[in-house]
Amino acid sequence: AQKVTQAQTEISVVEKEDVTLDCVYETRDTTYYLFWYKQPPSGELVFLIRRNSFDEQNEISGRYSWNFQKSTSSFNFTITASQVVDSAVYFCALSEAFTGNQFYFGTGTSLTVIP
Amino acid sequence: DADVTQTPRNRITKTGKRIMLECSQTKGHDRMYWYRQDPGLGLRLIYYSFDVKDINKGEISDGYSVSRQAQAKFSLSLESAIPNQTALYFCATSDVSYNEQFFGPGTRLTVL
Numbered sequence: 119a120q121k122v123t124q125a126q127t128e129i130s131v132v133e134k135e136d137v138t139l140d141c142v143y144e145t146r147d148t149t150y151y152l153f154w155y156k157q158p159p160s161g162e163l164v165f166l167i168r169r170n171s172f173d174e175q176n177e178i179s180g181r182y183s184w185n186f187q188k189s190t191s192s193f194n195f196t197i198t199a200s201q202v203v204d205s206a207v208y209f210c211a212l213s214e215a216f217t218g219n220q221f222y223f224g225t226g227t228s229l230t231v232i233p
Numbered sequence: 234d235a236d237v238t239q240t241p242r243n244r245i246t247k248t249g250k251r252i253m254l255e256c257s258q259t260k261g262h263d264r265m266y267w268y269r270q271d272p273g274l275g276l277r278l279i280y281y282s283f284d285v286k287d288i289n290k291g292e293i294s295d296g297y298s299v300s301r302q303a304q305a306k307f308s309l310s311l312e313s314a315i316p317n318q319t320a321l322y323f324c325a326t327s328d329v330s331y332n333e334q335f336f337g338p339g340t341r342l343t344v345l
Contacts, residue, residue, distance in 0.1 A: 127273070151331045163323065163336040170331070209275060219331045220291065221266075225275040 121145065122212050124224035131200050132232050139195045139227045141210030147171075149215040152186065152193045157207040157226070166208075169193065200231045236260045237337035239324050245343045252311040254340050256324030264327045265307040266334060267291075267299060269320040276323065282307055314344040 123142045131137045143152065154166040167177060169186050177184045181198045197204050210224040237258045246252055256265065263284050268276040268291075278291030280299040288299060296318060300308045311318055321341050325334040 153333060155336075161321070161339050163325075165333045165335070168333050213331055215331070219329075220278055220281065221276075221334060223268075223276040225273060 121222040122210050122224035124208075124210055124227050126227045127225070128228045128230070130230045130232060133202060134199050136196060136198050137200055137229065139197075139208050139210075139229065141193045141195065141224060143191050143193065143210070143212045145191075145212060145214050147214040151213040151219075153211040153213070153221070154184065154193075154195050155209045155211065157209065159206070163209070166195075197229075200229075202231050202233050205229060205231045235338065237324060237326055237335055239322075239337040239340050241340060242338065243341045245345065246314055247345050248315055250314050250344075252314050252342065254309045254322055254324075254342070256307045256309070256337055258305050258324075258326045258335075258337075260326055260328075260335060261304075262326040262328045262335075263304065264329070265301070266325040266327075267297075267307065267309045268323045268325065269293070269318075270323060270339075271320050279309065279322075311342075311344075314342075316344045318342065319344045 121144050150171045152169045156164045156166055167184055174186050183196045185194045207226045207228045209226045212222045213219045240255045266281040267279040270276050277293050279297050280291050282288050282301045285301050298310045321339050323339050324337040327334045
């Protein structure tokens with residue numbers, strides 16, 4: 119079974135629109151970590167955020183915000199006032215203490231921001 | 234200079250050839266990882282190493298082998314390449330397992 123599900127394969131928005139990327143995870147562990155990475159067209163993987171399972175506080179960083187809800191096993195990512203430079207593939211990942219903290223990546227969401 | 238480097242960046246080879254992909258890091262991290270990325274499948278873990286003497290198989294290790302020559306170097310080998318090993322390969326490092334991983338620029342491998 120997929121440990122991390124990113125159901126949205128591709129999303130297109132017009133510049134300045136807000137967009138939310140969904141991430142649903144599955145774990146039996148009580149100690150785990152969630153991550154978001156960005157892969158722009160140039161191909162590198164850029165770390166965006168890490169959240170541990172004991173901290174459900176939402177986080178905001180500029181136009182980016184993350185909503186972590188253990189009750190629904192979700193860790194969603196919102197970009198406010200999207201820009202063309204936000205066009206990329208975004209990956210959500212899970213790391214569980216139970217499995218030695220291996221990373222399990224979702225299949226990614228490809229975001230296109232149209233000018 | 235980049236903290237995590239991979240060589241080569243691009244490689245085209247033929248079925249049956251032996252290929253080695255190399256990864257070097259200057260971050261001083263103990264943990265190193267090899268992933269492959271395929272369209273629609275995300276990143277999947279091939280092998281990982283927590284230190285020079287510790288090598289572990291990941292989700293898709295069949296057809297691959299690794300060598301941890303030093304703390305800073307972790308190589309991935311395809312003993313006899315096959316076309317379905319065509320993919321983008323990433324090396325990554327971390328200081329501890331639950332912290333973020335830092336990725337190299339990737340190696341695009343094509344097996345004809």
